[in-house]
Amino acid sequence: MSDPILFIPGLLCTEALFAPQIAAFADRPIMVANHREHDSIEAIAADILEKAPERFSLVGLSMGGYIAMEIMREAPERVGKLALLDTNARPDTAEQTERRTFLIDLTRKKGFSKVPHLLYPGFVHESREDDAALKQVVVEMARETGPDAFIRQQTALINRIDARPRLGEITCPTLVLVGDGDRLTPPEIAEEIQQNIPGSELVTIEGSGHLSTLEEPQKVTFTLMKFLNRA
Template sequence: MEPIVFIPGLLCTEILFAPQIVAFSDRPILVADHRRHETIAEIADSILDTAPESFALAGLSMGGYIAMEIMRKAPERITRLALLDTNSRPDTADQIKRRKFLIKLTVEKGFGKIPHLLYPGFVHADLENDEDMKATVVEMATETGGEAFIRQIKAVIGRQDSRPQLNDIKCPTLVLVGDGDTLTPPSRAQEIHELIPGSKLAVIEGCGHLATLEAPSAVTAELKKWMDNSSMHSPR
């Protein structure tokens, strides 16, 4: 069976993909660890060192940045690609300023309040007061911890513009986004879709940035189609 490598987003752990791990339990699954390195390139290398020889690759948000780096480094090893709630562009000056503020806040005031500060941006507006979802997000962030958070932020700030390489992607590709994602909005997913030949775009209704948890059934259904060759567009 074709293995799947899932790469979580910033401050996220394997819990982010819990519904999909259950759905694909008939095949080998690896959830990548992106907490130990300070650059996207180093994270990509560490994943390639531990991943199967060939595999399907799915990354959400920061996981998407890493997945695009893996595609640059070892496209021959990737059987198919899913880019979920992510962005192919580098950070803007304003985004870098905000991220550096979060690092400063973590260093000077501690990490405890950071997950609560970030939570509203992670989910659809309708889930802003959902205590169960918030508890899940805070649990993932707490497991990640402040030191790893700072490393992740530095990696995200330093990432490159992936747009020039997207046209080179030849494997079946799914681009998915929540219609209420404010961090990496549908316009960014549309841009990725238009740049990757033959890719499929899926917009999930009533869903924010953490699509795999917010709309697990809808996202899993799209991923099952993605794993089925016959349902994907062939490259143009």
């Protein structure tokens, strides 16, 4: 029997981020992690592990990838397969931290309503900046997440560690996937992760930005099915 699949969404994202993939894996137990309650990657990972099945396949996108790498540090024996989508093993840069701090201050002082609209262009391929339907999904996920959880998530991202030194310890089958037009975690960042995880494979999704599961759902679902269903 195949392991259950544990999906971990990205910043300001909910289970809707993986809706096409969840539908495709309807024959397998699915869990979507809650990453909204804590303000450190370590605490989020520990909370997820407490609620997760004893053994599972792990799929994380963006912030979900950071959390997935922490789970691999804390409990590698529980993960049968690992998929890291549009993510980054590096710590926050000074520029990224400054941007996150600005958004936290904006949320606290002027409210949260503008934040999803400010973030959206960076989330998607340049060809989808005017995609009203996709933007609506992104804004709705952000509203469901809410300002308090957004601040906790940004705080966790600011303080995350450099995951690169431990990537070489990952021994389970690993897929690294990235959109060719991902502007937040571009292909060279994915290549760095793949090169540091022994035996891992890299797949680049053409025509996609950072939210590859929603932008090119058929391509991503096909890739995940081929990977997760492999004996």
